[in-house]
Amino acid sequence: MSNDRRGVDLRGDRGSQDLRERVYHAVFFACAAVSVLTTVGIILSLAVPAAGFFAEVSPAEFLLGTQFSPKIDGVFGVLPLVFGTLLITVGAAAVALPFGLLTAIYLSEYALTRRRAVLKPLLEVLAGVPTVVYGYFALVYLTPILDAIPGLELGTFNALSASIIMGIMIIPMVSSISEDAMSAVPDSLREASYGLGSTKFDVSTSVVVPSAASGIASSFILAISRAVGETMIVVVAAGQTPRLPDSLPDLLTAFFQSTQTMTSAIVQLGLSDLSGGTTGYRALFAIGLTLFVLTLGLNVLSDVIVRRFEEDYD
Numbered sequence: 001m002s003n004d005r006r007g008v009d010l011r012g013d014r015g016s017q018d019l020r021e022r023v024y025h026a027v028f029f030a031c032a033a034v035s036v037l038t039t040v041g042i043i044l045s046l047a048v049p050a051a052g053f054f055a056e057v058s059p060a061e062f063l064l065g066t067q068f069s070p071k072i073d074g075v076f077g078v079l080p081l082v083f084g085t086l087l088i089t090v091g092a093a094a095v096a097l098p099f100g101l102l103t104a105i106y107l108s109e110y111a112l113t114r115r116r117a118v119l120k121p122l123l124e125v126l127a128g129v130p131t132v133v134y135g136y137f138a139l140v141y142l143t144p145i146l147d148a149i150p151g152l153e154l155g156t157f158n159a160l161s162a163s164i165i166m167g168i169m170i171i172p173m174v175s176s177i178s179e180d181a182m183s184a185v186p187d188s189l190r191e192a193s194y195g196l197g198s199t200k201f202d203v204s205t206s207v208v209v210p211s212a213a214s215g216i217a218s219s220f221i222l223a224i225s226r227a228v229g230e231t232m233i234v235v236v237a238a239g240q241t242p243r244l245p246d247s248l249p250d251l252l253t254a255f256f257q258s259t260q261t262m263t264s265a266i267v268q269l270g271l272s273d274l275s276g277g278t279t280g281y282r283a284l285f286a287i288g289l290t291l292f293v294l295t296l297g298l299n300v301l302s303d304v305i306v307r308r309f310e311e312d313y314d
Contacts, residue, residue, distance in 0.1 A: 084261045100171045109182070109204045123176070129169070
């Protein structure tokens with residue numbers, strides 16, 4: 001009996017299994033390397049032409065300049081473009097963040113399982129609509145509706161309609177990620193709160209939302225990053241007029257006027273008759289690099305918030 005036991009190889013034949021594991025490792029590593037190399041390639045494709053631009057235009061003039069008119073006056077101040085980007089982003093956030101959070105609370109805490117299974121995919125369909133469709137909807141339908149409101153005098157291109165439509169576009173991102181974060185909150189916390197006599201509203205707002213705060217904050221920042229980098233909505237609906245308010249009244253009425261974002265300026269320069277190698281042409285790479293750094297900063301901030309406030313329920 002002992003000889004039979006010594007003759008049995010309990011490990012089996014691992015030769016083919018080890019080979020498969022090495023193949024899987026190589027495939028996964030290649031996929032990860034492609035992602036990293038793509039990011040490095042994007043950075044280099046922006047940084048090299050931007051370096052040529054900054055050799056002709058000082059970074060201080062670019063970052064602090066209050067006028068952007070590359071083809072007519074040869075000035076490249078990026079502040080009007082940053083203002084337009086932040087203006088529309090703030091307007092979009094004012095629409096998307098509250099509506100997205102309230103939608104997530106309903107899906108997570110109030111909706112029945114069958115209803116949630118229908119409503120969540122329908123809501124996420126909004127994320128699949130081409131952004132150019134959103135832009136034309138804002139231009140053709142939303143702007144005339146808003147312009148008919150007494151007291152509002154909107155131009156054909158304006159930041160208000162672009163902000164509202166962009167906010168609607170990023171609602172699915174906020175609601176989906178926030179709902180996933182709320183669903184990850186253990187039911188034991190809800191049951192303990194119910195046991196103390198709390199209502200569903202109290203449980204939702206005082207227990208679930210604070211417990212999922214890191215995921216909710218992450219969804220907010222990711223949605224804002226998406227709004228910062230949006231192109232077609234602002235190109236179609238917001239116009240291409242760089243504008244930097246000189247006073248508080250101008251700031252208050254900025255939503256009613258045409259404006260230009262960094263992405264819109266990149267499209268305008270890319271489609272213009274500027275020849276390659278000129279300062280005006282290189283300016284689009286400098287703007288793109290600025291936009292990349294801004295978006296990267298928001299994503300890093302999102303990651304820091306998740307790591308800092310993430311709850312461990314194990």
